[in-house]
Structures are given as structure tokens and as C-alpha cells.
Amino acid sequence: MLQICHQQMARDTLMMRRAVVVGFLLVFGLAVRGSSVYRYEVDRGSDLEKELGYKLSVQDEHGEKQSESLDKVIPIESATPKYAVKFQAPVADKLKDLFELDLTLNDANGILIQVPLAIRPRLTKENAVDVQFLIKKDWINQAVLDLRCAPWMRVHPETVYSIRLGDYLPGYAPTxxxxxxxxxxxxxxxxxxxxxxxxxxxxxxxxxxxxxxxxxxxxxxxxxxxxxxxxxxxxxxxxxxxxxxxxxxxxxxxxxxxxxxxxxxxxxxxxxxxxxxxxxxxx
Missing domain, CATH: 3.30.1450 (Beta-lactamase Inhibitory Protein; Chain:B, domain 1)
Structure with a gap:
């Protein structure tokens, strides 16, 4: 009888431990999935652009200096003609938690494709991001650079700053x-x-x-x-x-x-x- 009671208590204790673990995982999982994403559209010349402190240029591919190294250029498969895009940003202030830089192509129905251009390890000591790539000219007005920022703990909200490449075309002057x-x-x-x-x-x-x-x-x-x-x-x-x-x-x-x-x-x-x-x- 005593042995049966001990076995029952052991089973109850094991079930309680499992329930606690499962409950913790459920709460943690919900927190991760439920974390918010705050999105900001960055207009060229806006206060937000100045606060982010990035440098972005879009030039004709053949206008680039031939002497420049293309080691950092990420080729994106496309037919000519193409634009050469350069992006530099300090990992500080609003971008101190920058962990990924994505290139997104959109159309009227939403996202066509999203490709990571740079992934910054969480514990890196690099204090700047420097990316160069080529893109088909027909795509430039559909292209958006997404700067993804979030603290180390994924339960914290993610902040995304979206920059439209078409705004940085040479001679861009809308009515x-x-x-x-x-x-x-x-x-x-x-x-x-x-x-x-x-x-x-x-x-x-x-x-x-x-x-x-x-x-x-x-x-x-x-x-x-x-x-x-x-x-x-x-x-x-x-x-x-x-x-x-x-x-x-x-x-x-x-x-x-x-x-x-x-x-x-x-x-x-x-x-x-x-x-x-x-x-x-x-x-």
C-alpha cells in the first residue's frame, strides 16, 4: 500500500513538472510570436533620415569609377542596364540594434521577393554596415531597403525602417x-x-x-x-x-x-x- 502511494506521488510530481515546462514554453512561444513589429517609412530629406545617419547613392552602373573594388558588390541576377547602389550606416543610436538589411521588391499586390543583403551577428563589434549591389533599372521603383532592428531578446519588438531606392535616383524631382x-x-x-x-x-x-x-x-x-x-x-x-x-x-x-x-x-x-x-x- 505504501509503495503504491509513493508511486502515485512520483507520477503526480512528474506530471506537475511537465505541466510547468509546457506552460513556460507556451507562454514564451506566445510572447515570441506576439512580439510587435513597428514599421517606419523613411522619406528622403526627412528628420528620420537624418537621425538614422545613413548614406545612400544610386548611380548608373557604367558611371562608377573603374578603379573601385567590386569585392563588396553583391550581384543580383538581371539583364543590363543596371544601377549600382551603395549603402552605409553607423550601428549607433536608432540603428544600434541593427541585425539585418533586406532588399524587398514590391508590386501592387504586395511583396514579390525579399532577400537579405547583410546579416550582422548579435555580438559583433562592427560599428558600421557597408553594402553595395547591382540592380536592374526596371526594378528600382519597386525596390525597398528594410533596416531591421531588435534587441538581443526576441521577445522585444522589432523596428523596421523602410527606404525606397527610387527616391535616390539621380535627378529625381517629382511634381x-x-x-x-x-x-x-x-x-x-x-x-x-x-x-x-x-x-x-x-x-x-x-x-x-x-x-x-x-x-x-x-x-x-x-x-x-x-x-x-x-x-x-x-x-x-x-x-x-x-x-x-x-x-x-x-x-x-x-x-x-x-x-x-x-x-x-x-x-x-x-x-x-x-x-x-x-x-x-x-x-
Whole structure:
């Protein structure tokens, strides 16, 4: 009888240990699969581009200096003509947890192909990424460089900075209408800002959702060169009070210490020349 009791206790203990292990694996697995991915579109000339600190050039393959070494060039199978792409970035600040650089080709239906160009070991002491590759010219406007960043522990969220190679073509100069259409396509949430400000009387976006959108998209978007009318097409009417200095307009999103307040200054042609970030509460 005593032996039977001992056997039963041993079986119960083993089952409890298995349950604990299985429970731990389930929780850990869910945490890994459920970890978020934060994606940012990096517009050329934006504040986010400056913060990332990368250098990117897209040139005609035959325009490259013949004396340059091609040891680092990653050939991508394609017919001529091709572009030579060079990308350099410091592994610091926002990119301190950079672990992979991917090339993605998209079409209207989504991703066609995604290829890793560089994989940085987690414990490497390298402080920079330097990648060169050739790409078919017909693909350049579909190509995106994805900078994937995440801390060592995979349960932490991953951050992806997406850079469109077509923006870096020599002589790339879209019209304002094309820029606005592309910005709306890349940052669809910006429509929420214009919707709030178009209300009568104006709603200066005390709504938390509008504040959240402004905090995210303002660093990603390059407003330089847009006309006053183009700016209002994207963001809606500017603040009425207090009046902005001559030849400038102010936009306020949110309220209190978390408010996003930007003053846009125009040049003599009426285009955005500079953007001044004002402290919260300065309205």
C-alpha cells in the first residue's frame, strides 16, 4: 500500500513538472510570436533620415569609377542596364540594434521577393554596415531597403525602417501633385490629421489618435519644398490663433505636454523652406 502511494506521488510530481515546462514554453512561444513589429517609412530629406545617419547613392552602373573594388558588390541576377547602389550606416543610436538589411521588391499586390543583403551577428563589434549591389533599372521603383532592428531578446519588438531606392535616383524631382499622392500612399494615417482640422469650428486635434499619428508621421515626412496649398492638402487648415509670424503657419496636434507643434516657414516663392519645432504649451 505504501509503495503504491509513493508511486502515485512520483507520477503526480512528474506530471506537475511537465505541466510547468509546457506552460513556460507556451507562454514564451506566445510572447515570441506576439512580439510587435513597428514599421517606419523613411522619406528622403526627412528628420528620420537624418537621425538614422545613413548614406545612400544610386548611380548608373557604367558611371562608377573603374578603379573601385567590386569585392563588396553583391550581384543580383538581371539583364543590363543596371544601377549600382551603395549603402552605409553607423550601428549607433536608432540603428544600434541593427541585425539585418533586406532588399524587398514590391508590386501592387504586395511583396514579390525579399532577400537579405547583410546579416550582422548579435555580438559583433562592427560599428558600421557597408553594402553595395547591382540592380536592374526596371526594378528600382519597386525596390525597398528594410533596416531591421531588435534587441538581443526576441521577445522585444522589432523596428523596421523602410527606404525606397527610387527616391535616390539621380535627378529625381517629382511634381508637387506626385509628392502629395505618394505621401498619402505611404502614410495613409495622415488623412486623419486633415480630417480633424477641417472641422468647423476647427478641432486642434485634442483627440489622442490624431496626436499619436502626428508623433509618428511628422519625423518620417519631408515637407520641404511643398507650397502652402500643398501643405493644407496634406494637413488641413493651420492654427488660427495665435497668429504665426509673417510668411509662416503653425500646426498644433494634441494638447498639454505631449502636443506636437510645428511652424512652417515659407521662402519667397511660397514653398516650405524650414520647419521649426515649438515646445508644448507655446500656443
Amino acid at each position: 508637387e501633385a506626385q509628392r502629395i499622392a505618394e505621401l498619402r500612399k505611404r502614410h495613409p494615417s495622415i488623412g486623419l490629421l486633415a480630417w480633424h482640422r477641417a472641422k468647423n469650428p476647427p478641432d486642434y486635434s485634442n483627440n489622442l489618435s490624431a496626436l499619436t499619428v502626428a508623433q509618428k508621421v511628422f519625423p518620417e515626412i519631408n515637407f520641404i519644398g511643398l507650397s502652402r496649398a500643398g501643405l493644407e492638402m496634406l494637413l488641413g487648415p493651420p492654427d488660427a490663433k495665435p497668429l504665426s509670424p509673417q510668411n509662416s503657419v503653425t500646426y498644433t496636434f494634441g494638447n498639454g505636454e505631449q502636443a506636437v507643434i510645428c511652424r512652417f516657414h515659407f521662402d519667397s516663392k511660397g514653398n516650405v523652406e524650414s520647419i521649426e519645432k515649438l515646445p508644448s504649451g507655446s500656443r
